[in-house]
Amino acid sequence: MIIHPVTVQEFIPTNAYFYIDEDTRHGVLIDPGAEADRLLNVMKEQDFSLQAILLTHGHFDHIGAAEALRQKLHIPVFMHENGREYAQNPKWNLSAAFGEECILEDITCLKDGDMIEFPQAPGLHLKLIHTPGHTTDGCIYYDEARHVAFVGDTIFAGSFGRTDFYGGDEGVLFRSIRDKILTLPEETVLLSGHSEETTVGTEKNGPIWGHWAQGRLS
Numbered sequence: 001m002i003i004h005p006v007t008v009q010e011f012i013p014t015n016a017y018f019y020i021d022e023d024t025r026h027g028v029l030i031d032p033g034a035e036a037d038r039l040l041n042v043m044k045e046q047d048f049s050l051q052a053i054l055l056t057h058g059h060f061d062h063i064g065a066a067e068a069l070r071q072k073l074h075i076p077v078f079m080h081e082n083g084r085e086y087a088q089n090p091k092w093n094l095s096a097a098f099g100e101e102c103i104l105e106d107i108t109c110l111k112d113g114d115m116i117e118f119p120q121a122p123g124l125h126l127k128l129i130h131t132p133g134h135t136t137d138g139c140i141y142y143d144e145a146r147h148v149a150f151v152g153d154t155i156f157a158g159s160f161g162r163t164d165f166y167g168g169d170e171g172v173l174f175r176s177i178r179d180k181i182l183t184l185p186e187e188t189v190l191l192s193g194h195s196e197e198t199t200v201g202t203e204k205n206g207p208i209w210g211h212w213a214q215g216r217l218s
């Protein structure tokens, strides 16, 4: 598999990731937060074809280019089923706070445990794991065979997502991280929306989850 990150920005820099089957050059794009035209150029330059857009959650800085790319490429946009509200509500997806009105017209809702696979990209197997807390629809996309997870804003290198926006809840987030992410194999590489990459082992034994959060998790 090819992992090709592109940091896109309208208001906030966000990591978008192409996850592409090496043999067929088909795959998915995770969290196209802005700069649709630039992402289309990357596809052309790299000879990537997309089967779907995957969203880790419905904040505008992760979904901002999804509608334009869906219309242009005629591919589905996948998100957790709780994402409906964020997709259709500029207050919830925070675009209203920046004077924008970001709305996704057509999403395909998935549930915890759903597998994302395509005949055109035989090497690609991603499992949606629901990890609410930063938002109610927060999820990660996990490739168990390759020990990679795209984690959005649930967890960052040495940090975690804010919980003071619509649908955020610190206790829920900490339980998601403890029970759904830190239980993955330690070598699992975590690719987030806003930090450098890290691993489950590094975070599990690091200052936040190795020590600080213990007292807050009961």
Ligand SMILES: [Zn+2]
Pocket (backbone or CB within 6 Å): 057, 059, 134, 153, 161
């Ligand atoms: Zn977010």
